[in-house]
Amino acid sequence: MRYPGIDYEAVFDALPGAVALLTTDLVYVDANDAYLQVSRRTCEQLVGRYLFDVFPDNPNEPTATGTRNLERSLRRVAATGERDTMALQRYDVEYLDRPGEWEERYWSPVNVPVFGPDGRVAVLLHRVEEVTELIRARGGRNGGDQARVLEAELYTRARELQDVNDRLRQAHAREREVALTLQAAMLPAPSPGGRHRAAVRYRPSVRALNVCGDWYDLAELPGGHLAVAVGDVVGHGLHAAGVMGQLRSALSAAVRMADGPAAALDALGLYARSVDGAESTTAVQVVIDWNSQTLAYSSAGHLPPVLLHADGSVEFLDRATDPPLGARPEPAPRPQAESAFAQGATLVLYTDGLVERRGEDIDTGIHRLADCLARHGTADAEALADILLAELIPTGGNTDDTALVIIRL
Structure with missing residues (x-):
């Protein structure tokens, strides 16, 4: 929330903590008064x-690692979009009036990403707290010897913490790879045969640890019907991917x-109560009747599918929306609605990674989707899927997983 009448530039300058803003290329953009004072x-x-x-770095101090550690942290924050609290660093500063002479300084840094409207990291917030006086005070009368011992301990601890962080990131990277492999195995491409012309896409988040539980499903039903669904499990990582697989299979069987x-989602809701991590999952199920040219649909808290009519008009299928799975204390029948379509129409189902942006109202992204469909609606399903991803996902990649299904009716 932003309150009118507040000068946020003045707030930045008045912050008691030392803060600087850097580009993702590590060039200074701004610094507040506290940062200027401690950095001199x-x-x-x-x-x-x-x-x-x-x-x-201080060239006279062969064990100095402040520059390398700080650069590694900042570039990691820029790449992953995740904040990093660094271990205590010795980072000497050269006297401006005495070139070649360095003052021994100790710092406690925190590096934080600041995102732009497109969901990418726009600038890096670098906050430092100087603890030099505290280190010197602990040195006592034998300051020199004790300070050197303490410094050695700090470097050892910093290296140990960095090793732990590296191992954690490697473990998370392996988990991400396994989760993506699992998702790919459970989200196959649609069969090239059949009456429909469908295109499906799944795009994982660009964030290293943000593998989510998005899914899609297409099922041929008796009587010339096609069932299409998308869903989104709350949570991240391998567990969310596993829950996604259970719910997707259950809904595919139920429909x-x-x-x-609506009855299929009712059955899924009952099943989800027995699955750890399935609560608050959103899903939408659409059944296409080619013979009567109607769509029957029901939603469990999911974003509304879009029906692009043959005349170019856009209709959001939002007349049968109910809470997510497990949101009600007691099960209740879900609503169901129908919409008619003519040959040449297009049905689009998607998850929130396609339209949601940090700091932006979700309706803005939904309207952006409708506008893109209106402009490119004559493209075939495969081409349209690529166009939507290219226009709606930020150039730096999406910050949430995205599942997309397009059916030419």
Whole structure:
């Protein structure tokens, strides 16, 4: 929330903590007064300059690792979009009035991503707390010897923490790879045969640890019907992918036996109560009747599918929306609605990664989707799927998983 009348630039300058803003290429954009004071530099000496041109490592200290550690942290934050709290660092600073002479300094840094409207990391917020005086105070009368011992301990701890962080990231990377493999195995491409012309896409998040539980499903039903569904499990990682697989299979079975999409979601809701991690899952099920040219649909808290009519008009299928799975204390029948279509229409189902952006109302993304469909609706299903991903997902990649299904009716 932003309140009118507040000068946020003045708030930034008044922050008691030392904060600087950097581009993702590590060039200073701005720094508040507290940062200028602890760094003993002016704004003119910082803004527009590369961080490590202003503050290089002390060449007289062979064990100095402050620059390398800080650069690794900042570039990781820029790449992953995740904040990083660093271990205590010794990072000496050169005296401006005495070139070649360095002051021993100790810092506790935190690096935080700041996202732009497109969901990408726009700038890096670099907050530092100087603890030099605390380190010196602990040195006591034998300050030199004790400080060196403490410094060695700090470097050892910093290396140990960095090793732990590296191992954790490697473990998470392996989990992401397994989850993506599992999702790919459970989300096959539609059969090239059959009456429908369908295109499906699944795009994982660009964030290293943000593999989610999005899914899609297409099932041929007796009597010339086609069931299409998408869903989104709350949570991330391998567990969410496993829950996704259970729910997708359950809904695919339920829609073959139930009397319509609402009854299928009712059955899925009952099943989800026995699956750990399935609560608050959203899903939407659409059944296409080619003979009567109607769509029957029901939604469990999911974003509305879009029906692009042959005349170019856009209809959101939002007349049968109910809470997500497990949201009600007691089960209740879900609503179901129908819409008619003519030959040449297009049905689009999707998950929130296609339309949701950080700091933006979800309706803005939905309207962007409708506009894109209106402009490119004559493209075939495969081409249209590629166009939607190209236009709606930020150039730096989506920050949430995206599942997309397009059916030419």
